[in-house]
Amino acid sequence: MPVAPPRPPRPTPTRRLMLALLAAVTVTAGTLAAPAASAAPPAPLGPTVTRTDKPPTGYTVTFRYRAPEGVQQVHVYGDWFYSRPETITCQDCGDARPPAEWQPGDVAATPWHIQAMRKGPDGVWTFTTPLPAGTFRYAFTHDCANELATGCALYDDPANRWQIQPQYPGAPGAVRSTIYVPTSRKFPTYDTGYQAPVAKVGRLESRRYTSPLSTNPAGVHDIVVYLPHGYDPNRATPYPTLYLSHGSGDHSTAWTMQGVAHLILENAIKDRAAQPMVIVSTDFNGLPGGNEGYVDELRNNIFPFVEQNYRVSTRAQDRAFAGFSAGGSRAYTIMYNHTDLFGYHAAWSAGGPAATQAQVDSMKSVAGGIMIGTGLQDRLGNIAENSQRNAAALRAAGVELDEYNVPGVHTWHVWRPLLNHYLRTLTFRATTTDLDVTTSPAGLSHHTKVTATATVGTVSTSTSAPSGTVDFYAGDTHLGSAPVHHGVARLKKTVHGELNAPVVARYQGDKLFNDSRSDPVDAR
The missing domain is CATH 2.60.40.10 (Immunoglobulins)
Structure with missing residues (x-):
């Protein structure tokens, strides 16, 4: 941005006298032209x-x-x-x-x-x-x-x-x-504030690591790492990590340069919709073996390098993956055949092959969640149609997934909102709810005292604990609600007669964590 010129020094008494004499000469002589107005500085490039x-x-x-x-x-x-x-x-x-x-x-x-x-x-x-x-x-x-x-x-x-x-x-x-x-209030166009520049930004690093698999560059390969604002290499709790893959014609700088992934993350953190995480943007160029070769690179070279050089967790449930187009094809390979490498999976703008029963069973065990999305007008190889068909087939097979599609074609104007949705609704937000129920006579005839204790935990590492409310049900009967304090919600209730149905606890979620429910528990 242009910088205002420095203010001239305050004239001394001697200088003021000299300026006055010069002005007098200029006025009285009449032969000197009036000083020209100073030219405006040229507009910046x-x-x-x-x-x-x-x-x-x-x-x-x-x-x-x-x-x-x-x-x-x-x-x-x-x-x-x-x-x-x-x-x-x-x-x-x-x-x-x-x-x-x-x-x-x-x-x-x-x-x-x-x-x-x-x-x-x-x-x-x-x-x-x-x-x-x-x-x-x-x-x-x-x-x-x-x-x-x-x-x-x-x-x-x-x-x-x-x-x-x-x-x-x-x-x-x-x-x-x-x-x-920015978005104009008077003439609104698109809601893109989630990708706006932020005052507090972290650090981007271009890193090169040893890679026996890489043919270009030979023996080494590159990633771009984003460390969130306030990143602490000595933090007691390790950070979760989001791994991203580009599409054809791009490389490891794409997700932060064109995709502004780091700004999308920081805006989500600012809104308390996501927790700080490390982003690793990978490069699949120069890696032989196609999708499986890329998976080998992740497992054997990228994970070890990142986990040795940054304060990140080594647990699969603390890793998330997302890719679009050719990177979305790699996401499907990971989701289908190497589910255990990540706790969260996302495949965008990619049709995806039909899943076998073994692959469906594997996806049902994903600790965090699965997202599939596309641009609704993406006609490149009928991607929009194939992506939606594949998501429907997986749901019909019993796979829980978050399908999120947006208007658009095969462009970054689609992939940025898909990433924003992934960060704010899925990544590292999964919870578990466990339930313990005890009963005893209430001292009144035909009444039972029920104590239900729900423990809400996070699937992924976090410095925050879930808050909000847990609802307790006996069958279809709502027993009541209780707030979550330090991960625990407790309800004490006196009911008429005995409980004739198992009790279930349903955590409602909060801005940072998603809902979950317990298995049914028979009262003791």
């Missing part, structure tokens, strides 16, 4: 977000970019084209309108198009456009004649380049500049 309170989105963004000498035309290339959902009948179909033509109900769609910038007298190329709320990627092209930038080199914004660059030559992913636009 890079993007500038401006609140306009004007349609269609209430905000505009101006991009300022200085191209090398000799470039005749510069275009900006960004993921901000929009379509009506009903027009998206195939991948890269739809009306694909620029953001100046945004309409309520639009979804961000593909393909991107280039938009011409204008060169000013200062030699700087500029482009101003309204943008709806959200995080956007963009790059620049030089003398590109193809409307879709096919075959054209893409250039980062040097004034707004992502802090972690690709860790090895030839790493995929060419768009490494992003901009965030």
Whole structure:
């Protein structure tokens, strides 16, 4: 951001006298022109977000970019084209309108198009456009004649380049500049405050570890680690860990650069909807063996490195996994065949193969939870249809899962809200409820004194204990409710006659932990 110039020093008496004499000379001589107004400082390079309170989105963004000498035309290339959902009948179909033509109900769609910038007298190329709320990627092209930038080199914004660059030559992913636009109250577009920049942010680290499996780079491989704000390497309770996989054409920087996963996490922590955790963004490029090779890399190389270098738990129930597209295919392999590696699983924008009975039985034992999600207009290989069909088949087979789908296609505008939902509704939020029930005569004829004690515990490691309320039932009869203190809720109740049905305790959950229920317990 531009920095205000320093205030000039306060004039001394001698200097004030000299200035007065100079002013007198200027006025009386009449031959000196009045001092010219100081020129405004040049606008900074890079993007500038401006609140306009004007349609269609209430905000505009101006991009300022200085191209090398000799470039005749510069275009900006960004993921901000929009379509009506009903027009998206195939991948890269739809009306694909620029953001100046945004309409309520639009979804961000593909393909991107280039938009011409204008060169000013200062030699700087500029482009101003309204943008709806959200995080956007963009790059620049030089003398590109193809409307879709096919075959054209893409250039980062040097004034707004992502802090972690690709860790090895030839790493995929060419768009490494992003901009965030807030939601306008006057012209609301999308609810994307969960991905907004935060005042208190943790630390991103680019790490290289030994990997006998890796062919590129040979013998070593890379991850990006995010340590949450306030990370304490000596914390008594180890942190849980979220492992993320990118899709085709990306690598380990993608989930924090394009996906802003670290900001989504910090916003959830700020809202007390998630606990602090370490995020590990992996790279499946250069690993032979396909999905199974990636699993071998996790088990044999990534887990040991992370657990030796950071204060994280080594228990499976303290690990969560999520991947999209090709990473979603890897998520299905882990979910089906290596369920025991993680306590929480999420597969996004991936059709998924049909599960065998053995795989279904394995998924039923997941300690935390399973999530499946997609963009509802994702036509890449019929992903939207196949994802929903597979989720329905797993539910029919008795697998408990959280299916969450959002409007959109095969883009980050889908994967960011899926991650937000995963963090706020599933990861490291699972609880267990155990119940003990005792009865005794109440001293009144045909009355029974019932004491029901529910113990609510967390499946995953946490520095917080569940709070809230437990409801107690005998069959369909509600016996009463009790608050949870230090993980325990106790109900004492006198009932007429004897209990004729087993007792069940149902924990309602709170902002940080999900609900759970006990097994039925016969009164003693």
